[in-house]
Amino acid sequence: MTILAVTELAVSIKTSSRVLSLIKNLSFILRQGETLAIVGESGSGKTTLGRTIMGLLPENFQVNGSVKYYPHATTAIELSGQPKSRPKYIIGKEIAMVFQDAPGSLNPLLKCGVQLLDVFKAHTSESLSGYKQRALHVFEKLGLTDPATVFSSYPHQLSGGMAQRVALALALGGNPRVLIADEPTTALDTIAKNRYLQLLQTLKIQNSLSLILITHNLSEALSYADSLLVLYNGYGLEYGSTATLRDQPRHPYTSDLLEIQKMIDRNQLPQPIPGESPSLEQPLSGCPYNPRCSRATERCRTTFPPRLSLANDAFVFCYYPKNI
Numbered sequence: 001m002t003i004l005a006v007t008e009l010a011v012s013i014k015t016s017s018r019v020l021s022l023i024k025n026l027s028f029i030l031r032q033g034e035t036l037a038i039v040g041e042s043g044s045g046k047t048t049l050g051r052t053i054m055g056l057l058p059e060n061f062q063v064n065g066s067v068k069y070y071p072h073a074t075t076a077i078e079l080s081g082q083p084k085s086r087p088k089y090i091i092g093k094e095i096a097m098v099f100q101d102a103p104g105s106l107n108p109l110l111k112c113g114v115q116l117l118d119v120f121k122a123h124t125s126e127s128l129s130g131y132k133q134r135a136l137h138v139f140e141k142l143g144l145t146d147p148a149t150v151f152s153s154y155p156h157q158l159s160g161g162m163a164q165r166v167a168l169a170l171a172l173g174g175n176p177r178v179l180i181a182d183e184p185t186t187a188l189d190t191i192a193k194n195r196y197l198q199l200l201q202t203l204k205i206q207n208s209l210s211l212i213l214i215t216h217n218l219s220e221a222l223s224y225a226d227s228l229l230v231l232y233n234g235y236g237l238e239y240g241s242t243a244t245l246r247d248q249p250r251h252p253y254t255s256d257l258l259e260i261q262k263m264i265d266r267n268q269l270p271q272p273i274p275g276e277s278p279s280l281e282q283p284l285s286g287c288p289y290n291p292r293c294s295r296a297t298e299r300c301r302t303t304f305p306p307r308l309s310l311a312n313d314a315f316v317f318c319y320y321p322k323n324i
């Protein structure tokens with residue numbers, strides 16, 4: 001069952017001198033109970049996409065297209081309008097987000113327990129002692145070994161890993177059905193990263209969450225996601241199940257990313273893809289990957305390729321896809 005459907009989404013930002021297109025004609029779905037990883041280089045539009053779904057873009061951003069949330073199979077709520085027009089109970093309650101700099105997203109002036117209590121109070125009505133018991137339980141569930149100390153600590157008194165878990169507790173405080181985690185492990189060491197991602201997997205099952213994992217780390221995406229959306233220069237170039245994209249990538253960019261990942265897995269020095277992603281200020285005509293693509297022909301340089309729709313809602317935008 002679909003819980004979130006993004007259709008022909010386009011996001012641009014208006015500066016004093018020009019309009020920059022950040023996300024272009026993007027469509028995909030998130031299914032109930034799945035983990036969808038959104039992968040791509042820095043600047044590909046991943047964080048903008050997460051913030052668009054949450055309605056957290058500043059006023060100089062222009063959003064077109066549709067973002068629909070399905071609280072039930074037959075009910076759709078449109079989220080893509082101006083933030084003020086959104087139903088208030090959706091954001092933070094039904095859909096929540098852990099931000100890229102999660103520790104930095106905590107209020108430095110309030111103790112962690114007080115911050116979590118504020119989230120509970122926004123969504124439920126209970127006695128103060130009930131809230132506190134619940135907060136201690138949530139901290140414990142998230143692997144914070146001394147919940148009482150964390151409850152009475154300020155964010156700066158915690159390690160990066162602990163602060164990351166407190167930020168996750170705040171996001172989960174409203175018991176959301178969809179969680180967007182934006183580069184949640186960037187500041188963590190390898191062991192803490194794996195523990196955190198395992199924790200997300202456990203919570204996903206225990207809380208019946210649907211998860212959007214925004215990451216530049218393909219290895220994480222391949223290990224933890226059920227579906228992948230590959231973003232490049234604001235375009236969703238390929239979407240499908242993780243197993244299919246891993247074993248039979250259709251888009252040359254997905255294939256090139258996987259080759260790099262294989263080198264890393266073999267402890268070889270990874271060879272980067274030649275060239276660079278086009279800048280937002282000077283968009284290319286045709287396929288945005290054409291300067292770096294070994295399959296490119298003249299039509300790739302002049303006209304953007306059409307969408308090729310595949311089984312199970314998968315798609316690829318390429319004139320010469322692989323493995324088809």
Ligand code: SF4
Pocket residue numbers: 251252253287288289290291293294295296297300305317318319320321
């Ligand atoms: S459309 Fe052409 S340039 Fe773009 S990825 Fe496909 S083959 Fe390469």
